[in-house]
Amino acid sequence: MIDIYKKLPGTNCRECGESTCMAFALKVKNAQRKLSECPYVKHEDEESLTQESVVTMENNYKRVSKELEEEIKLVDLKEAADAIGGNYHKGSPEATLSASSRSDSVGNSGGVIRLKMMNDEYEVRNEGLFKGNQYCHDSWSKIIIYDYVRRKGNISLTGDWVSLGHFHDAASHTKAFQQKAESKIAEKFNSDINGLKNRCKELEGVEVQSEIKADYVCGFELLPRVPMYICFWEADEEFPASCKLHVDSSAEAYIDIEYLAYLLEWFVKIFVE
Numbered sequence: 001m002i003d004i005y006k007k008l009p010g011t012n013c014r015e016c017g018e019s020t021c022m023a024f025a026l027k028v029k030n031a032q033r034k035l036s037e038c039p040y041v042k043h044e045d046e047e048s049l050t051q052e053s054v055v056t057m058e059n060n061y062k063r064v065s066k067e068l069e070e071e072i073k074l075v076d077l078k079e080a081a082d083a084i085g086g087n088y089h090k091g092s093p094e095a096t097l098s099a100s101s102r103s104d105s106v107g108n109s110g111g112v113i114r115l116k117m118m119n120d121e122y123e124v125r126n127e128g129l130f131k132g133n134q135y136c137h138d139s140w141s142k143i144i145i146y147d148y149v150r151r152k153g154n155i156s157l158t159g160d161w162v163s164l165g166h167f168h169d170a171a172s173h174t175k176a177f178q179q180k181a182e183s184k185i186a187e188k189f190n191s192d193i194n195g196l197k198n199r200c201k202e203l204e205g206v207e208v209q210s211e212i213k214a215d216y217v218c219g220f221e222l223l224p225r226v227p228m229y230i231c232f233w234e235a236d237e238e239f240p241a242s243c244k245l246h247v248d249s250s251a252e253a254y255i256d257i258e259y260l261a262y263l264l265e266w267f268v269k270i271f272v273e
């Protein structure tokens with residue numbers, strides 16, 4: 001973190017949306033921000049850190065996912081499954097064998113949690129994340145799911161549908177991101193509400209009769225306890241289409257808001273493909 005901090009001007013100007021340069025450096029270290037998001041970082045400084053292999057984003061993602069994987073070894077998966085809406089299974093023979101051979105794994109029950117992130121099925125074992133019975137090498141999938149499991153959110157949905165900007169922890173770039181993601185959907189489906197409905201169906205969205213006054217509202221599950229609504233207003237003669245992505249206000253108990261922003265971005269990328 002200090003290596004990163006040394007490349008920043010130290011003026012705490014807040015233009016990046018963080019309250020201090022140190023807070024920004026910490027987020028870069030934790031793969032939640034990119035060094036280039038500070039407008040005052042010199043290109044050559046960014047490159048030198050990259051060459052030293054200190055803060056390449058990919059290295060950061062790997063390191064953070066490894067750190068979280070270590071934490072997962074200590075999590076009681078049965079207890080966590082109840083708290084996060086995952087399905088607990090006593091575990092595959094391999095998982096149980098592997099678990100019983102590791103005496104250092106305090107929370108290791110040898111079981112597995114099966115859950116869906118968007119439309120993909122994953123299995124969380126104490127030894128890591130698996131997809132289709134293969135170890136998952138995607139750092140972001142691991143970061144988001146491990147964080148979700150270790151937090152054991154365990155609170156009820158509130159029924160309040162809010163944008164990311166509602167959350168205390170959401171930095172300004174997170175809010176800007178959401179607007180960008182929303183406008184991608186609005187632009188793609190501008191006056192084609194049927195196209196939007198079909199895309200929602202393809203991705204297993206469910207039309208919702210909500211209090212939100214929109215032309216169309218469709219619900220998705222980003223994670224078992226992190227539902228999301230796409231709210232869409234079709235273009236008319238006066239205004240272009242607009243779109244809002246809302247999550248339940250309980251989301252911050254389940255997932256880091258920066259990771260949630262990434263997950264929404266990921267969702268939108270797939271949605272407009």
Ligand code: SF4
Pocket residue numbers: 008009010011012013014015016017018019020021024037038039040
């Ligand atoms: S924009 Fe750069 S200089 Fe300003 S607070 Fe953020 S990290 Fe520090």
